[in-house]
Amino acid sequence: MKNSDIAFKYIADRLVQFKSVELLDDVQLSDGLLDGSIAGAAVIACSDMGWLLRYVCSDPDANLHLFQNFGHRTDSGGFVETVLDKRLETIIVYGHSPCGFAKYQAKEAPGEDSDWLEVGRRGVLEEMLRMLEESRIGELAANEKLRVRVHGWFYNSESQHLEVFDPVRKSFVEQISRLDYEPRIKFVPDQGLVGER
Numbered sequence: 001m002k003n004s005d006i007a008f009k010y011i012a013d014r015l016v017q018f019k020s021v022e023l024l025d026d027v028q029l030s031d032g033l034l035d036g037s038i039a040g041a042a043v044i045a046c047s048d049m050g051w052l053l054r055y056v057c058s059d060p061d062a063n064l065h066l067f068q069n070f071g072h073r074t075d076s077g078g079f080v081e082t083v084l085d086k087r088l089e090t091i092i093v094y095g096h097s098p099c100g101f102a103k104y105q106a107k108e109a110p111g112e113d114s115d116w117l118e119v120g121r122r123g124v125l126e127e128m129l130r131m132l133e134e135s136r137i138g139e140l141a142a143n144e145k146l147r148v149r150v151h152g153w154f155y156n157s158e159s160q161h162l163e164v165f166d167p168v169r170k171s172f173v174e175q176i177s178r179l180d181y182e183p184r185i186k187f188v189p190d191q192g193l194v195g196e197r
């Protein structure tokens with residue numbers, strides 16, 4: 001097994017111990033926000049994903065709070081505070097390839113990894129784990145009555161598909177989205193380094 005596979009498996013094994021980590025795809029997010037079964041959601045994405053954030057529902061009536069920063073860090077830009085203040089129950093960490101942050105990380109640990117897809121996917125899991133272990137969101141997520149759920153997404157620019165973390169399979173699974181063919185999907189413009197829609 002490659003070093004990068006071992007590192008991914010290690011972090012995935014730790015992450016799936018958290019019951020709040022579930023599979024949620026783009027269709028479930030959009031349908032849930034529009035039919036009210038998801039009361040509110042927060043998405044933290046990487047700033048260098050550009051001005052199009054594919055697969056994120058941007059219906060103006062949806063209670064969706066979008067953040068972008070370098071490396072989709074949940075510990076800056078008021079992300080945690082917004083989740084707490086607005087009692088958002090659905091949280092998505094959204095990474096991508098090719099990602100400048102993943103390349104920066106790899107430079108910090110030379111020789112360990114040069115597979116940007118693997119580094120990027122693992123970065124999503126690392127951020128989910130950091131949030132659950134170190135922030136107040138983790139405390140809320142541990143309270144099952146509150147139904148806080150945490151999800152990991154990864155946009156693979158090579159396949160041009162969304163991949164969604166499946167805690168049962170402990171891996172990202174590719175989504176062939178119906179939303180690609182639906183008129184109601186819209187794109188959310190980039191808000192800069194840190195922003196809220």
Ligand SMILES: [Zn+2]
Nearest residue numbers: 046048099100
């Ligand atoms: Zn990035």
